[in-house]
Amino acid sequence: MRALVAYGSKYGSTKEIAERIAKNLREGGMTVDLKNVTEEKVTAGGYDLAVVGSGIYAGKWMKPVLKFLQDGSPELSKGKVALFACCMDAADPKANKDAVKRYIADVQAGMPGLKVASSATFAGVVDFNKYGFVVKKIMKSIYVKRNEEAGSPEKADEIDWTKTRDYRDWNAIDAWSKDLLAK
Numbered sequence: 001m002r003a004l005v006a007y008g009s010k011y012g013s014t015k016e017i018a019e020r021i022a023k024n025l026r027e028g029g030m031t032v033d034l035k036n037v038t039e040e041k042v043t044a045g046g047y048d049l050a051v052v053g054s055g056i057y058a059g060k061w062m063k064p065v066l067k068f069l070q071d072g073s074p075e076l077s078k079g080k081v082a083l084f085a086c087c088m089d090a091a092d093p094k095a096n097k098d099a100v101k102r103y104i105a106d107v108q109a110g111m112p113g114l115k116v117a118s119s120a121t122f123a124g125v126v127d128f129n130k131y132g133f134v135v136k137k138i139m140k141s142i143y144v145k146r147n148e149e150a151g152s153p154e155k156a157d158e159i160d161w162t163k164t165r166d167y168r169d170w171n172a173i174d175a176w177s178k179d180l181l182a183k
């Protein structure tokens with residue numbers, strides 16, 4: 001059985017999730033191609049299972065990943081398709097329930113021909129050290145606002161901006177990939 005794990009990632013957290021999914025599928029006996037669709041041209045055909053994922057930016061999947069899904073939809077749909085999104089909203093899924101659902105639902109709504117067997121939204125990483133000046137400013141203000149909304153305000157001047165916030169739940173990622181093997 002052949003599987004494709006295709007992803008888009010700017011800062012590496014989705015890449016590492018894709019690598020983990022690929023490893024789990026290999027351990028389950030599949031032959032896996034792991035591809036970054038933002039860096040190389042990826043062929044959609046010939047897979048029994050295609051797992052496609054993207055980091056979320058301003059509420060959206062990365063454009064090259066969407067294009068890959070759109071163009072590849074007829075070929076991908078010959079096998080099973082599974083989608084995953086990686087974002088910070090999923091770190092607090094209760095507070096961000098609608099957004100977390102939308103990150104998958106919007107993609108499916110835009111591609112009615114794509115038959116999706118399984119989907120998941122995973123919490124990612126927020127690392128202010130990696131962002132440029134403008135992105136850092138935006139992300140800091142979003143972070144402060146969310147802290148306030150969550151009812152546990154860290155004062156902006158007390159927040160340790162050098163700390164990497166890695167919200168990834170590897171057990172959930174492992175469980176989902178093992179579930180894909182069973183489908």
Ligand SMILES: Cc1cc2nc3c(=O)[nH]c(=O)nc-3n(C[C@H](O)[C@H](O)[C@H](O)COP(=O)(O)O)c2cc1C
Binds near residue numbers: 057086089
């Ligand atoms: C400029 C920017 C915009 C983002 N927008 C969102 C967003 O709209 N919703 C969300 O849940 N996470 C958002 N995030 C968080 C990312 O989805 C998260 O950091 C993810 O782990 C990034 O994946 P990557 O490391 O593979 O690029 C944003 C991050 C950045 C830097």
